[in-house]
Amino acid sequence: MNAPTAVPARTDPGRLVQPVVRQTKGRSERLSFARRTIGPLILVAAWAISTSAGWIDPSILPSPSGLVQGWQQLWTEQALAHQVATSLTRALAGGAAGIVLGLVLGTIAGLSKLGEELFDALLQMLRTVPFLALVPLFIVWFGIGEAPKLLLIALATMFPMYLNTYAGVRNVDRKVIEAMRSFGLGGRRLILEVVLPLALPQIFTGLRFALGVSVLVLIAAEQINASAGLGYLLGSAQMYQQVDVILICIAIYAVLGLGADLIVRTLEKHFMPWRASVAVR
Template sequence: MSAATEGLVAPRATVRRPRSRAHTLTVRALGPLVLLVSWWVASTTGALTPDVLASPAGVLRAVGELWGNGQLPDALTTSLTRSGMGLLIGLTAGLVLGITTGFTRLGDELLDSSLQTLRSVPFLSLVPLFMVWFGINEIAKVLLIAVATTFPMYVATSSGVRNADRKLVEAMRSFGMSRPGIVREVVLPGALPSLLAGLRLSMTLSVIALIAAEEINATAGIGYLMAQAQSYARTDVLAVCILVYGVFGLLADGIVRLLERFLMPWRKGAER
């Protein structure tokens, strides 16, 4: 062994022990638990008065009241239906447009510049226009959610399709595979990480757009409950509605995480 290599230590691979499911869930629950305890302490000590925000116990009583008289189940059904229909329309439109502009040059030249211009328009600015076009019925609310969720899916799909392995695409063409077959068997599986990222953004935006949509003179849904609670200064009911919107967002993120584990199981090994 030469003098230059004396004293050197052979590198050893660092092996991380996999975290247990219980450990992961405990760490994830710490943040919400700290917020809940702080809320309870502030309410108990009087630092947070009921006219500002109801206590956790008051919010639980409001949940029991709203569930008992049927208002909360009806509002949940209405809001979830609006959000689900708008999200389905938006995801379908974004996926089709993204494949069209990402996979075909003609589609890119015809559509991309117009779609990028529309994407820069805040969807909240469309509320007055939608009220003029569609009135204050369900169509305006569903379409507002659809518009909000279309563009994240479009951008993610178009980017993922453009980054598909061109050599593999050309190889499939040389074997005589049709364009729809190439998209289905080659392009979309390769773009799966981008598609799931777009899905996550779209599902999150569907909740934000739902809040905005239910401000359009809603007569049912979580937004209607919030408007009624505001009229009567019911901070407990307002807190319930805000928490419901938060749970919607959490469930949306959880659904995408489950899809990632199912569709891309190899990514689990790369987590740190």
């Protein structure tokens, strides 16, 4: 009798492809990160060369090493970590209130003709009012505590969130909504499971703008009798003409804005993974 022939085990093609895909993706992400850092590195190098060569007066633009020393001094003498935490808390608290309010109003105005008639004209009118013009009015109404600061940030972040949510909800295909209603889906479930998911691209665009605006308006809000925060440090530095402190505060604001944008990008990848697959490389 012939000996039985051993049958080779089947190899799952997916197991062979996955390591290659992960390796290619990791290489692409590292290359993308390297390309993003080229511009800032060139700028810092030109800055360091210009200040060390004496082409730029240090009283106008301190050297990178001078900013490092200023940072260390602020960290020890002005409790920089506490100042940043205070500003970040204000931006997050006011921004969260404005984002939620803009999301709710945008959804109502986008779904309902009555909601549009009640809110849209009023919000479009208020949107054109400069935020700095509201500062003295808020001081008269709410005093000089935390309330006017948070309200100013909330009001500023509400408008971009409202506009993008409203546009996203309005652009949802009505045939899809009618189809879901024919299957018995309606009310809150229809909004949460159909309308808002389809409007997510516009909503995340509004979220990105709103978080950026919260950092911008934070500068104006912290001019209202602030005794702590980046705005307080910025005002004191302006009074005493401390250019290094001003630049450090500006850099921190920029990092906060970048961090807000990275948060939104992470949320987009989690809730809308299909958008990354259509990116042009």
